Amino acid sequence: MKKVRMGMVGGGPGAFIGGVHRMAANLDGKIELVCGAFSRDAEKSRLMSQELNLCPSRCYDSYQQLFEQEASLPADQRMEFVSIVTPNHLHFEIARLALESGFHVLCDKPATLTLDEARELAVVQKRSGRLYALTHTYTGYPMVVAARELVARGELGAIRKVAVEYHQGWLADTNAESGKQAAWRLNPEQAGISCCMADIGVHAANLAEFICNDGIDQLSADLNASHNRQLDDDGVVMLRFASGARGMLSASQIAVGEENNLRIRVYGEKASIDWSQEQPNSLKLMHADKPFEVLRSATDAAAELGGITRTPPGHPEGYLEAFANLYQQFAEQVAALRQQSTSGNNPLPGINEALRGMAFIETVVAASASEQKWHTMPDLTNIPNTGDSL
Amino acid sequence: MKKVRMGMVGGGPGAFIGGVHRMAANLDGKIELVCGAFSRDAEKSRLMSQELNLCPSRCYDSYQQLFEQEASLPADQRMEFVSIVTPNHLHFEIARLALESGFHVLCDKPATLTLDEARELAVVQKRSGRLYALTHTYTGYPMVVAARELVARGELGAIRKVAVEYHQGWLADTNAESGKQAAWRLNPEQAGISCCMADIGVHAANLAEFICNDGIDQLSADLNASHNRQLDDDGVVMLRFASGARGMLSASQIAVGEENNLRIRVYGEKASIDWSQEQPNSLKLMHADKPFEVLRSATDAAAELGGITRTPPGHPEGYLEAFANLYQQFAEQVAALRQQSTSGNNPLPGINEALRGMAFIETVVAASASEQKWHTMPDLTNIPNTGDSL
Amino acid sequence: MKKVRMGMVGGGPGAFIGGVHRMAANLDGKIELVCGAFSRDAEKSRLMSQELNLCPSRCYDSYQQLFEQEASLPADQRMEFVSIVTPNHLHFEIARLALESGFHVLCDKPATLTLDEARELAVVQKRSGRLYALTHTYTGYPMVVAARELVARGELGAIRKVAVEYHQGWLADTNAESGKQAAWRLNPEQAGISCCMADIGVHAANLAEFICNDGIDQLSADLNASHNRQLDDDGVVMLRFASGARGMLSASQIAVGEENNLRIRVYGEKASIDWSQEQPNSLKLMHADKPFEVLRSATDAAAELGGITRTPPGHPEGYLEAFANLYQQFAEQVAALRQQSTSGNNPLPGINEALRGMAFIETVVAASASEQKWHTMPDLTNIPNTGDSL
Amino acid sequence: MKKVRMGMVGGGPGAFIGGVHRMAANLDGKIELVCGAFSRDAEKSRLMSQELNLCPSRCYDSYQQLFEQEASLPADQRMEFVSIVTPNHLHFEIARLALESGFHVLCDKPATLTLDEARELAVVQKRSGRLYALTHTYTGYPMVVAARELVARGELGAIRKVAVEYHQGWLADTNAESGKQAAWRLNPEQAGISCCMADIGVHAANLAEFICNDGIDQLSADLNASHNRQLDDDGVVMLRFASGARGMLSASQIAVGEENNLRIRVYGEKASIDWSQEQPNSLKLMHADKPFEVLRSATDAAAELGGITRTPPGHPEGYLEAFANLYQQFAEQVAALRQQSTSGNNPLPGINEALRGMAFIETVVAASASEQKWHTMPDLTNIPNTGDSL
Secondary structure, three states, X not given: OOOEEEEEEEOOOXXXXXXXXXXXXXXXXXXXXXXXXXXXXXXXXHHHHHHOOOOHHHEOOOHHHHHHHHHOOOOOXXXXXXXXXXXXXXXHHHHHHHHHOOOEEEEOOOOOOOHHHHHHHHHHHHHHOOOEEEOOHHHHOHHHHHHHHHHHOOOOOOEEEEEEEEEOOOOOOHHHHHOHHHHHHOXXXXXXXXXXXXXXXXXXXXXXXXXXXXXXXXXXXXXXXXXXXXXXXXXXXXXEEOOOOEEEEEEEOOOOOOOOEEEEEEEEOOEEEEEEOOOOOEEEEEEOOOOEEEEEHHHHOHHHHHHHOOOOOOOOOOHHHHHHHXXXXXXXXXXXXXXXXXXXXXXXXXXXXXHHXXXXXXXXXXXXXXXXXXXXXXXXXXXXXXXXOO | OOOEEEEEEEOOOOOHHHHHHHHHHHOXXXXXXXXXXXXXXXXXXXXXXXHOOOOHHHEOOOHHHHHHHHHOOOOOOOOOEXXXXXXXXXXXXXXXXXXXXXXXXXXXXXXXXXXXXXXXXXXXXXXXXXXXEEOOHHHHOHHHHHHHHHHHOOOOOOEEEXXXXXXXOOOXXXXXXXXXHHHHHOOHHHHOOOOHHHHHHHHHHHHHHHHHOOOEEEEEEEEEOOOOXXXXXXXXXXXXEOOOOEEEEEEEOOOOOOOOEEEEEEEEOOEEEEXXXXXXXXXXXXXXXXXXXXXXXXXXXXXXXXHHOOOOOOOOOOHHHHHHHHXXXXXXXXXXXXXXXXXXXXXXXXXXXXXXXXXXXXXXXXXXXXXXXXXXXXXXXXXOOOOOOO | OOOEEEEEEEOOOOOHHHHHHXXXXXXXXXXXXXXXXXXXXXXXXXXXXXXOOOXXXXXXXXXXXXXXXXXXXXXXXXXXXXXXXXXXXXXXXXXXXXXXXXXXXXXXXXXXXXXXXXXXXXXXXXXXXXXXXXXXXXXXXXHHHHHHHHHHOOOOOOEEEEEEEEEOOOOOOHHHHHOHHXXXXXXXXXXXXXXHHHHHHHHHHXXXXXXXXXXXXXXXXXXXXXXXXXXXXXXXXXXXXXXXXXXXXXXXXOOOOOOOEXXXXXXXXXXXXXXXXXXXXXXXEEEOOOOEEEEEHHXXXXXXXXXXXXXXOOOOOOHHHHHHHHHHHHHHHHHHHHOOOOOOOOOOOOHHXXXXXXXXXXXXXXXXXXXXXXXEOOXXXXXXXXXXXX | OOOEEEEEEEOOOOOHHHHHHHHHHHOOOOEEEEEEEOOOOHHHHHHHHHHOOOOHHHEOXXXXXXXXXXXXXXXXXXXXXXEEEOOHHHHHHHHHHHHHOOOEEEEOOOOOOOHHHHHHHHHHHHHHOOOEEEOOHHHHOHHHHHHHHHHHOOOOOOEEEEEEXXXXXXXXXXXXXXXXXXXXXXXXXXXXXXXXXXXXXXXXXXXXXXXXXXXXXXXXXXEEOHHHOOOOOEEEEEEEEOOOOEEEEEEEOOOOOOOOEEEEEEEEOOEEEEEEOOOOOEEEEEEOOOOEEEEEHHHHOHHXXXXXXXXXXXXXXXXXXXXXXHHHHHHHHHHHHHOOOOOOOOOOOOHHHHHHHHHHHHHHHHHHHOOEOOEEOOOOOOOOOOOOOO
């Protein structure tokens, strides 16, 4: 397969997530970074471009310039998709222009800052005919995919209860705001209406919906802001799913000592599962009437999980490999479109997840501020001309 | 110390919890079972009495007879306290009569079926001058006491978030009701207004209040009943504590594959703790700025925990030892009262926990049925003449 | 069942293991402590007797006096068995006299200080017709019995490799000798020829032989003594079993930070098991071609383990319950002998384990001092008139 | 930094380890694969070359051709180092020719099939002035490096005991030989004198020496071969280190149910560590007199570990990242040599580890076959002109 050509917007010197995206894109050797607009500061963009050994002519001063000039290159040279890794408040504008300029888009989460923007983006994407993917990274873990398949095959029976939590501790300190990562997340102008729920709560909600192939329908919420912060840094949500399953979601950035503790348990009528992001290669499968089992990614699930595990049994894989799975699947879809074909049905999160994520955030924030107990998620089916995500 | 003389009401042949109480009372050799009314069936009571090698004259046909006749024995022979291990709906009447008959009472949880009964019992107990203890067994675990002390000493700083859960799976099956243990718990006439919250949710609430030395003030709840059951077998509660801490509580008896998974995490401003009943001898202590530690009951906490650990490091203790701690502390209090003294300040759960437990259950059930989001726990301070629990 | 009457030799004020034995005997309410010679200091013995509420006439000044006077009591009053919990170097003499005086014996490990003594004790026991049991406590854990049954049923296939280790850290410090527990263990006059291997290595060897129902046949050893100690405080042994299985055994008392880390893994042709004393209620069962399972004592093994689990699923049991299982089984055997019957085939460790344990210790010590690689365990079959242990 | 240009010998279609090396080389975007001789079958080599998007002119039919033609290219185009990922028996010849042709070498483990070959390679490497690295991958894990630093800083005090084990189960089945991976490992002509010890036992020995910065001096061994295999598939080794520390090593490929269970515990006078490859981001640090701590790679060790962790706290890294660390460090050394400088003192395994590894394998095999207990590792200091590995 000819390598898929990627451009990048954002990810300049010192930016954390840009580096993660590049490692994820590198890992399998199927994607080549050919151009970028790495910073609003042209000099910084150039420095990064040199560090990455890019051709100087394809280091751009702005994303507008990038889309314009790349579009003018011969088809077999120009960037095929753009990876957007800027601060969150810029995602929407850049993604819209990329799609309108004819490029596929792989965007760091969140897709937009508001649900209205997400609705608009959905319309643009549908019209463009271009691919759009959102890096809900945790769905790239092999055992998350295995969990989804267990549920889909009915091994758990009807789902009754979902307990999902995402606890971090890095914002516990009063002085956390002095750090770059915290400052923008706690600033409504850059982060929108929520910090904790928008940053990590939405991952937890997405994970629950992904594994259960079910949608959150109603919720009740209690968000919390420490240190007189303007945005939430902690919260609890009671969930009711479309299927009738109940659930709870807890997210926190002030849970002192927690690192990145995303954990989900799904209790079904016949069996239950338990998965933790910090031990991602194991999936506990509990039964009503026999000892619990622990499924291991490269041993018990490797065959059916196909290309998304890379190592033999007992050689742990981690976050970068999960991230790389999203890149690999996206690259396969891009390559397939070269020949007008499709690359099969994979569950890469896309525009629908963008819509649902923004709907979740807005509903949770409204619910927390309300004395009314239950709040219903908005109807997302009436996007004109929007169907499947990709 | 002369052994403390115990009688027992309930705990006949085949009764599970009676045997647990007897093992807990036996373990330390400080308590002697001298009499009992083990069953409403006099023949069954006699069989149990024989199995236990009791003097035949002190096997009674009813609890009324037991209290009356024991009261007439010489002071150095008669039962000093009664252990009540009957079905729940009888606890209140038996405890009241025992106190009124001049006996100390150690009662299996719950204290009563309603908050009104608990209020009445509180009045009776206060008037009687007799001791009353309630077996919230989990507070008998050494590392739970250690956790409470860590919080009390300020090692966690102000508490911000409490996550407590109690998940079991034994009622998941539709046919669970055919078992003896399930049948009465799911029958409103014997169990009162709640199954899951009354049986285990209240333990979780008690554990949170015990460790944090804080009271639940407001809550919002969503209870669930599978299989068209009349009472809840699952539920989620959002919590607000008097101190301002937030929390969530999840309890379930339909969480397939879970055994007795009571776990609590308390996140403070400076540090956090994590304890699980199924691994009770370890307490994870997480810090903001250094590696997490794991405190071990017999190694790191033995000195300050005094008599409530019994084995050297690495020799695990369990549920029966936690239960025995409640018995041992109660026996010490009874023995101390023989000489009009008290046995120090230990946190044995008593009439206040009886009141708070019933208040929690009633508030949760009401909240779940309501469209109003927040419900306030009733005022429990105006019990006439009721002060400290013991 | 009429309670079985126990006497005790040793276990005076401040003695640790005596208290453990008494708790183990108390737990199930089937055994009554009726007499004792708790210390060589008659005053201390009397104090302990009072603390235990014994009848003053049955507190004796010496074990000789105890055996003599109890033997003269009416059959329905006198002690039926003696529990020996003195320092190790006294076990042999006391056990011999007890058997010769017509009493059953339950003895703390080790049985004797030398293999020659053990051989002599075996002869005495056989001649006496009395029961003899040795508290290899770890064989009392339910999941150890379950492991033995899995092996016996052939679920693992032929055993290929056994890895057993017993690591503690309490003797790591140079000054450990100043403590009472360490002082005698490191003193050859009281402890015999070995500290670590005699104290804990022999438990590891016993556990391996018990679970596999196999005997160590040959071994090679490397023992170690820190701080110029006279006896070993650490060591490694390579094992060859009679069945052909290979193994390794590591024991240490200088493994800083380890508490009581006894762990065994048994690898068979078809499946393998992994058990750790510090998490005793779980047994990992690994398969060649499907996910590993975790068997839980009260959930997955309760039925077949009969009376040796006491709590419902998820309510942890520990060391004292394992110890109590040995007492309970021994009491059942004693009670059965009252009616000339036997109480079924239970695997309580007895005189054969006493012989094998002493043989192991002596062979390991000799092997470590030798330049010869392999050393064969002595023949233990030629004890005159000695057959089954009980 | 200009990308470092890599060639590859081996790693054709279907070869497992070649793909792992390529992912490791790709991850950080600092290395470019520019040429290869991927298979002895020229057609297969070409297919792989196409799949990897190499320039057709730089796909070679043999490693001899590769070295010859690359050497003739301009300095700024030609391969700078070769990655050798062929079957083991070819490593030596290829590495020798590469070094003699002026290329740096990064070779999959083992370096050679015999110690004599390793000695010869050491001479060639010294003479060549080229870099040589050996992929003892497990030393690339951040917490292994952290463990080595803890030991080096004296935090454990003098080391007393090392327990290292490497258990796998994939060769347990009689029919394992039918698989490609097993067939050559069990064939003396391709694998040399040992299967299990050469394949994984040597990793365990290397890990112990690496962390303790100590050398195995004497050993005693018992190897085992199931199913009448010609080579060992299991074994135990007793170790004595140059420092006086004792140890044991167990390696197995027939431990049913084990995946890749490499674990090491190092017990020192003051503290101890415990690390497992299957949970690589945690390092348990046990103390004599306070609770044990768990150091986490990205939280507690990130600062001092510099560039060898890539993700924020709680985002697990795994085997590929450990492998990539070796590649990254090697590439930095290659780049540094471009300017005649060195890239600092990093502990990349090289020719000394090649020598020690082969010496370990030969000594273990000889020891196992011998009736003599202790065997001394050969003197490796008298290699002419051989000094530091790099």
